[in-house]
Each structure stands twice: as C-alpha cells, then as structure tokens.
Amino acid sequence: MAQVILLEDEPVLREELTEFLQAQGHRVTVSSTVAEFMRVFKPREHQVAVLDRGLPDGDGLDLILRMRSNGLRLGIIMLTARAGMQDKVDGLIGGADHYIPKTADLSELAATIAALARRLDVQEQPRWLLQASPRQLTPPGQAPITLSAQDYLVLKTLALGGESVSREAIVLALGADYFDYDMRRLDTQMRRLRRKVHEACGLELPVSTLRAVGYSFHAPIEVRP
Structure with a gap:
C-alpha cells in the first residue's frame, strides 16, 4: 500500500485510474492540473506520483524537474499519450523513474508502483x-x-x-x-x-x-x- 498522488486531466481516465489504484489498496490523492497538484501535494506523505505530461496549465515534465530540484524522495511514474522513444528518453532524463504509455495494460502500472514501493520501503500491501x-x-x-x-x-x-x-x-x-x-x-x-x-x-x-x-x-x- 502506498500514498499515491495522481495528476490526470482527462475525467474518464482519471476516474478509472483512481478506482484501479484504490482497488489495489493504495490511498490516492487526485488532481487535474499542475496548480491543483501543487495545492494538494504533501511531500512528507506522498510516496509515488503518477503524472500525465500534456496538461491544461503546463507540462508534466517541467513539474518533475521542479520536484527533483528540491531533492524530494518520491517515486515518479509518467503515464502519457506521448509514446515516442525521444519522449521516453526526455522523461527519464528529466527525472521520471518510469515512463509508461497510456496504451499499456493497467497491470504494468500496478507492477511499476509495487516495484517503486519496494524500493522506497513502503509497507507491504495486505493480502x-x-x-x-x-x-x-x-x-x-x-x-x-x-x-x-x-x-x-x-x-x-x-x-x-x-x-x-x-x-x-x-x-x-x-x-x-x-x-x-x-x-x-x-x-x-x-x-x-x-x-x-x-x-x-x-x-x-x-x-x-x-x-x-x-x-x-x-x-x-x-x-x-
């Protein structure tokens, strides 16, 4: 179980991802814009961030760069429609731990969050x-x-x-x-x-x-x- 903060501007997908992550046992904070993310983000509580890239008020990559510059210990997954190789390279160089296209199965997202949770010593999810x-x-x-x-x-x-x-x-x-x-x-x-x-x-x-x-x-x- 992890404290996850989700940033996704598309309403249907945001709801689907929220329900999926909650079903996994994670506690989820939801945001739809960069501004809203900054309002609800709690550095001492949130352990994993799942971020879209193309947002109404900015680029998710810029948000990652801002957080990494502050030295935050946070697992970051970029979940985006920009699936090109150069986009992935930019995301990983920019500070994302993992870069997943939105066409991927949700099981990949689940496994990636679990891997980050293990790396960050997040308490194991109850069975x-x-x-x-x-x-x-x-x-x-x-x-x-x-x-x-x-x-x-x-x-x-x-x-x-x-x-x-x-x-x-x-x-x-x-x-x-x-x-x-x-x-x-x-x-x-x-x-x-x-x-x-x-x-x-x-x-x-x-x-x-x-x-x-x-x-x-x-x-x-x-x-x-």
Missing part, C-alpha cells in the same frame, strides 16, 4: 484471503464475507488466473457452455460481487474489467482450502 471451507472472502483488516458457491468459483478463477482472466475461463469454471452462455449474466455477477464487498466493508473489490478480454484481480490474494 486478501479466499477460503473454500467455509466459503468466504476476507478483505485486508476486515471481517470475512460469506460467499455463494458461484461467488467462490468466480473469485477463485480470478485469483489463480494471473494478470488476465478471459470470460471464457470464468464461464467454464462455472460449468457452463461458453457458446450458449449469456454474457450479461457474468456482468451481473461481477456487479453483484462488487456491491456485496462494498456493502460489507466499504472497500472496492480489486477486480478490473479488461475491455474485450475479461477481468483481472489486481491485488495480492491468498487462496486456502
């Missing part, structure tokens, strides 16, 4: 716990949440499936025929699971939808019998 007997999901620091058999099968498939789990894999785990299965049922299942977890403990279920692919459980999770 979720999925158990078969009794069937329950235990969020970090929270009471167990009772699961139906279908809930458990879906979560187990996600927990063991790595960074990307296809819809087909989930449907097959449920014992259904993929070609006859109504995908709206799976969408409803995921919405219900997210709602169940949020209502039980106030946390977001760390499951991201991968467009045209399936889903991903983007947090450490342990599966027990």
Whole structure:
C-alpha cells in the first residue's frame, strides 16, 4: 500500500485510474492540473506520483524537474499519450523513474508502483484471503464475507488466473457452455460481487474489467482450502 498522488486531466481516465489504484489498496490523492497538484501535494506523505505530461496549465515534465530540484524522495511514474522513444528518453532524463504509455495494460502500472514501493520501503500491501471451507472472502483488516458457491468459483478463477482472466475461463469454471452462455449474466455477477464487498466493508473489490478480454484481480490474494 502506498500514498499515491495522481495528476490526470482527462475525467474518464482519471476516474478509472483512481478506482484501479484504490482497488489495489493504495490511498490516492487526485488532481487535474499542475496548480491543483501543487495545492494538494504533501511531500512528507506522498510516496509515488503518477503524472500525465500534456496538461491544461503546463507540462508534466517541467513539474518533475521542479520536484527533483528540491531533492524530494518520491517515486515518479509518467503515464502519457506521448509514446515516442525521444519522449521516453526526455522523461527519464528529466527525472521520471518510469515512463509508461497510456496504451499499456493497467497491470504494468500496478507492477511499476509495487516495484517503486519496494524500493522506497513502503509497507507491504495486505493480502486478501479466499477460503473454500467455509466459503468466504476476507478483505485486508476486515471481517470475512460469506460467499455463494458461484461467488467462490468466480473469485477463485480470478485469483489463480494471473494478470488476465478471459470470460471464457470464468464461464467454464462455472460449468457452463461458453457458446450458449449469456454474457450479461457474468456482468451481473461481477456487479453483484462488487456491491456485496462494498456493502460489507466499504472497500472496492480489486477486480478490473479488461475491455474485450475479461477481468483481472489486481491485488495480492491468498487462496486456502
């Protein structure tokens, strides 16, 4: 878990990234302009910054140069649509620790933040716990949440499936025929699971939808019998 400050001016992407990072267990401060970033940035608290480059009131690279000139111990990730090699070189020379194009999968962003957190000695992120007997999901620091058999099968498939789990894999785990299965049922299942977890403990279920692919459980999770 890390204290992350996000600077992104595009509203939809900003919301998506915020939800993703919170689902990872990070505490997130959000900003949409350089000016707003400077107002909410707390050098003694924030550990990782995720910055866009092209912003309404400036260039994210100039902001990095300003922070580095002050000697801040901060992990900086530049997440930008400028994906050219020279742009990447400029970003890394300018002080970014990592330079990620916006076309990259969110799992790359998750792994990069985890790597920076380890380097900065940020406390390890607590694990979720999925158990078969009794069937329950235990969020970090929270009471167990009772699961139906279908809930458990879906979560187990996600927990063991790595960074990307296809819809087909989930449907097959449920014992259904993929070609006859109504995908709206799976969408409803995921919405219900997210709602169940949020209502039980106030946390977001760390499951991201991968467009045209399936889903991903983007947090450490342990599966027990």
